[in-house]
Amino acid sequence: MKSIAELEEIRKKTLEQINMRKNNERLRVVVGMATCGIAAGARPVMNALLEELKRRNVNDVSVTMTGCIGVCKLEPIVEVINPDGSKVTYVKMTPEKAVRVVAEHIVNGRICRDYTIGAEEGK
């Protein structure tokens, strides 16, 4: 190690991988991954979320799975949960929609209203 810059580089790179063990998450993203979710394509959605978060260097957001949320016909379902417990529920997700949720909602704080459960129910 010849410089502090090198140390800093290792720090940043490794922190990305293990940041989830720290208590600093801004948002929690939960993907419904019960049988219904997986059958409807939840896994590619989750992978798309993870990759997009990574690509944009977002490391204060965790992605976890959950079981069946109950409205199986609207799967894949993704919920974005604020620290206070309030949440936005996105339904009928695809990898492309997931990328947009990361870009607009998670990074820029603008909810993608057209994908939400409210928009779907209103149809």
Place this chain on the structure above:
Amino acid sequence: MEIYRAHVLVCTGTGCTSSNSGKILEEFEEHLKKNNLENEVKIVKTGCFGLCAEGPIVVVYPEGAMYTMVRPEDVKEIVEEHLLKGRIVKRLLAGDKEQETISKSLDNVEFFKKQKRIALRNCGVINPENIDEYIAFDGYKALAKVLTEMTPQEVIDTIKKSGLRGRGGGGFPTGLKWEFASKSKDDQKYVCCNADEGDPGAFMDRSILEGDPHSVLEAMAIAGYAIGANQGYIYVRAEYPIAVRRLNIAIEQARNYGLLGRNIFGTGFDFDIELRLGAGAFVCGEETALMTSIEGKRGEPRPRPPFPAVKGLWQKPTILNNVETFANIPVIINKGPEWFASIGTEKSKGTKVFAIGGKINNTGLVEIPMGTTLREVVYDIGGGIPNGKKFKAAQTGGPSGGCIPASHIDTPIDYDSLIELGSMMGSGGLIVMDEDTCMVDIAKFFLEFTVDESCGKCPPCRIGTKRMLEILERITGGKGEEDDIEKLEVLAKNIKASALCGLGQTAPNPVLSTLRYFRDEYEAHVRDKKCPAGVCKAMVNYVIHAELCKSCGICARNCPVGAIKGERKVPYVIDDEKCIRCGVCMEKCPFKAIFKNA
């Protein structure tokens, strides 16, 4: 680079390793593979979480779900439910099994609520065998800062200002110790780390070395820079094989990164560290004996002065600090001395790690701010006393310390208040005793230890402690004489005044402290030949109540020495001569017909 969406942390400290966490690791590997999750879920070996009584411990992130007492056969369920379907396995959760929301920092677990983890900051969080994970959580940043932005004197001033005092027992101000050594002029100086940890029941230092070895290496390099030393030695007992292995790995990795060795960060500062393994003698934890042992000689203490800061290892200026003392250093540099000094009490800053054992529900490792009361440690963190028994006393400071009786349970724990009570902080062993404990027996236990461990160099310790032990054996053997208590006190006073090193000087403390608070128990043994707690075997006997006895013979079959005789329809009897007072018969009797007379 791989992206993992979940991390499974498995404790591989000594406690959990001995309750089979190795097998759990294998099971995780197998089941993750079976479910095609090996590229999504990462398995991480970590150090001690502290909740050793509930081990083996597994923590799953990002949820921060803490699973306790995990058996190899539970792993399939954790993988298939939690990791595959996202459903937390509630029956294995720590603490309140019903809790719906699981906190990330484990703060929801009662055991952690009142803790503040500074020295243990990375234990149970990082993989101790991976230097990158240490670096990710600001590792070696303090060393970088010190080498590039601070003068040695500034480092010393920072440590002085933080108020950090030695965690190895004495509580000497660390910054001052460094300053003395920095002022000694010599071409060669040394930094030593005391990882001998000889107190019976203590495992704070072991857990830090197993869970976060780099924190100690980084701190030693900082100390080297501060005092002008380029060589460090860690004196660690060979009975800590996992700690030794991880230290070796850590030193190797740090050397590969150039964080140890020559010209660190291109600043021209050289520092390297070697291990020295001790054979597990208590006296080798004493600073002068430790250095003598590193020199390859028999580990015996020598008189001070000269102090090590002037003439230490190989007659060169040397500082010796405890593992936990070192583990605090990088954080103090990174967060500033004011931050550290804001934690704790007026004269005891920061936190202290304790290994809690004895009659307590949550046996394990805790780190609390100085000034936390004993009551909080025993009841809030420790989960209280098993079987609804009453708290009688807590022993701190091991064989050099004393006890804190129930009447002082609200004392804030810090260096000075413990000294005032006739005990001491010590290195962090904390043994909880309930109403069934005989205090004379406890004092005897510690004295047996010091008699065994006395190196024999000075007569007060070699002969004096032996005489004290003989008196205690007499008292607990039911043969105490009228003036035995006074004799103990005279001997204690003289040994304290005349022994060569700390071992002898403090050896009488457990006796003096129990005499101070529980003199009536000593008197009951001596005058009435009674052991009020019913522990001392010579003063209890077991009898079978003839009317309650159903002649089933279970007692006789379980008696290990064949002391019980009887036949069908005739009540059984215990032969008091043969009986060894183990109490097994009383435990096994289905009719509760056996009684203990104290």
